[in-house]
Amino acid sequence: MASTTGITIVATFFIIVFSLLILRGFLPSQRTADEKVSNVPEPTIVSTLLSAALHESVILPGSFAFTKATNSYWAKQESEVIPACVVRPRTTKELSVTVKILKQEYDKDPRGMFAVRSGGHSPVPNAASMQGGVLIDLSLFNEVTPSEDRSSVTIGAGNRWKDVSTVLDKIGLAVVGGRNSNVGVGGLTLGVCSNVISFEIVLASGTVTTASELVNYDLWNALKGGSNNFGIVTSFRVRAFPSTNVWSGFLYLPNSQSSKVVAAFHEFVGRTDTYDKYTAGPIACFTYVQPLGLQVVSVNLVYTKPEKWPACWKSSGFASLWRFWSTCKVQSLTSATDELNGLNPPGRRQVLAATTIKNDLPTLIAAHAIYRDSIEALRGIKGLSWTFVMQPILPEWVKIGSPNPMGLDTDEALVIVSFTVNWEKDRDDEFVNMMTRNAVEEIEAVAARNGTGNRYRYLNYCAKFQKPFEGYGEENWRFLKETSRKYDPEGLFQRGCTGGFKLGMGE
Ligand SMILES: Cc1cc2nc3c(=O)[nH]c(=O)nc-3n(C[C@H](O)[C@H](O)[C@H](O)COP(=O)(O)OP(=O)(O)OC[C@H]3O[C@@H](n4cnc5c(N)ncnc54)[C@H](O)[C@@H]3O)c2cc1C
Known part of the structure; x- marks a missing residue:
């Protein structure tokens, strides 16, 4: 009874502290049209041509619609990049006209001219935005x-x-x-x-x-x-x-459980005889929360059927670990994915970087230690959330689906280890980016020494300094370059479309 009361007090304390944190320090900052005025580019020949051809679908600086469009990125750094115009095509025909105009201008002067955005969630600077260029916003392609x-x-x-x-x-x-x-x-x-x-x-x-x-x-x-x-x-x-409802949620644990979580992750991912296609995860996250000066652990468990604590998770090491709190419940897919979204609010400075290793316990422990040992140097970064994430790639998953060039042909479980980091002030950008890069490269060095590395880099989690196409393997990379030459001989999408990971055609 006494211990139940103690747990309740601790859990309540954390809920209150987290709520305060979210309400005060971690609220996404809203930017106004005024904040952007100093940064607004002049109209360009291309933006003028596009306005003339498609004026109802072109949004120019100075309007509320423009501010809203350029503010709707996940990472704050992306919202600070201001295009000369936003083209928001209503039809495929309008998009085709847009591309023809861009190509005509590119042929006269091949240079970076535009960026393409869907959900605007890439944290890679300029992946889906271009200072002084054309932003093609696909949000009306919404069927x-x-x-x-x-x-x-x-x-x-x-x-x-x-x-x-x-x-x-x-x-x-x-x-x-x-x-x-x-x-x-x-x-x-x-x-x-x-x-x-x-x-x-x-x-x-x-x-x-x-x-x-x-x-x-x-x-x-x-x-x-x-x-x-x-x-x-x-x-x-x-x-x-x-599909039906799913069982999904997070377990929240104290930092003292970290090594047990790493071990439970390794054991679960390494199981070879109990594969259950309804299981997703585990995703193990270790976070240093700078405003609180403490570390917390969270583990996302999912079962894509409406079954509470199904056998696969009940038999895992996670089930018996002492925790503050669990949000796991049967819910719709929309509600489950909203829960993850709530943990990653937009409007903060962000970086993501990742590498891939084998499911090898000493390498996982070393990777976690690299996360933990970096914290000392990061204590002064205002509003920092420094998260180390481990998620599996199972051979069974890789075999599903149609042919692709990602070169992920594995008979053993792999682990994507990544850092997802956010903070408040632009003065800290360089340092946080450097620390993130160092941490990833240190993990890669350990994995290389242990013979437990893997060349694959998940493009969607890569940072700007990384080269995901090299990780697809020589042959696949060559195939991508050949396909680019065939469908885009002048390289509009290599040089004209800036941002994102390019094929390195000149290399
Ligand atoms: C908080 C968060 C959660 C995430 N969760 C997951 C997850 O659960 N699973 C996962 O796999 N990944 C996840 N990711 C990674 C995510 O998949 C990538 O960031 C992805 O690029 C986001 O897509 P977007 O359309 O929102 O991005 P955008 O920033 O709009 O685009 C990203 C890149 O794709 C290009 N692009 C977009 N649409 C098109 C198009 N139609 N035609 C040509 N090029 C296009 C853009 O030019 C840009 O270079 C997450 C990322 C974040 C930040």
Whole structure:
């Protein structure tokens, strides 16, 4: 009884402290039109041409709509990049006209001219924005249309995953997508998804075409992991499957449980004989919260059926660990992905970086130690949240889906270890970026020494300094470059479309 009361007091304390933290320090800061005035670029020849051709779909600086459009990024650094205009095409035809104008100007003077944005969740600076350039905002490509036989869904490239699951939850369907409801369909799918039956895409010439197993097979392959290097995708037709509510949530544990969490993660991911296709995760997160000066551990567990503590999780080391609090419950997919979104509010300075290692306990322990030992140097960073994340890639998952160029051919479990870091002040950008890079490179050095590294770098979690296409392997990388030359011989999407990870065609 006494210990139950003690636990309740501790849990209540943490809930109050976290609530205060969110209300005070971690509230996303809103920017106003005034804040941006000093940074507003002059009109350019290209923005003038686009305004003349598509004036109802072009948004210019100085309007509320412009401020809203350029503020709607997840990372604050991206919101600080101000384009000369935002083009928000209403139709594929308008997007095609936009690309034709850009190509015509690019042919006269090949240089960086535009960026493409879907959900705006990439934390890589300038991935989906360009100072003084053209921002193509896909948010009006927002259809979510299940096929009559319920085997597939056509999803506009401007949707966020919440838009998709909100429609599909109601009719008992689901598709493979993001765990975070606010992430965009466009960036995530082009960075990883091998579940796409066909893409509709506007090529560098302005031609609208389809890429599928039967039409433009090479382009279909290249787009599954090739990001924004081949054109602008307007919609994805993806496989759908029947779905019910899921069991999902987080366990919150004290830092003293860290080593047990690492061990439980390793044991669970290493299981070879009990694979259950309804299990997702675990995602183990270790966070140093600077305003509180303490570390917390959280573990996300998911079962894609409405079953509380299913056998797979009940038999895992996580079930018996002492914790403050659990949010695991049966809920809709939308509600589960909203929970993750709530933990990652927009409007803060952000960096993400990742590497891949084998599921080797000494390497996992060393990686966690690198996270922990970095904290001392980071204590002075105002509003810092320094999170080390471990998530599995199981061989069973890699084998599902259609061919793709990611080069992830593994018979053993791998672990993506990543840092997701946010803080308040721009004066700390350089230092935090450097610490994040150092931590990732130290983990890679340990893994290389232990023989437990893997070349794969998940593009969607990579930082600017990383080269995810090299991690796809020599042959796949060459294939992507050849496909780019075939569909975009002048390199509009290599040089004209700035931002994101490029193929390094000149290298
Ligand atoms: C808080 C958070 C949670 C996340 N959760 C997950 C997760 O659960 N699972 C996961 O796999 N990843 C996750 N990610 C990573 C995420 O997948 C990437 O950041 C992804 O790039 C975001 O896509 P977006 O459309 O929102 O981004 P954007 O910033 O809009 O775009 C990212 C890149 O894709 C390009 N692009 C976007 N749409 C198109 C298009 N239609 N045609 C051509 N190019 C395009 C852009 O030009 C840009 O270079 C998460 C990231 C964050 C920050």
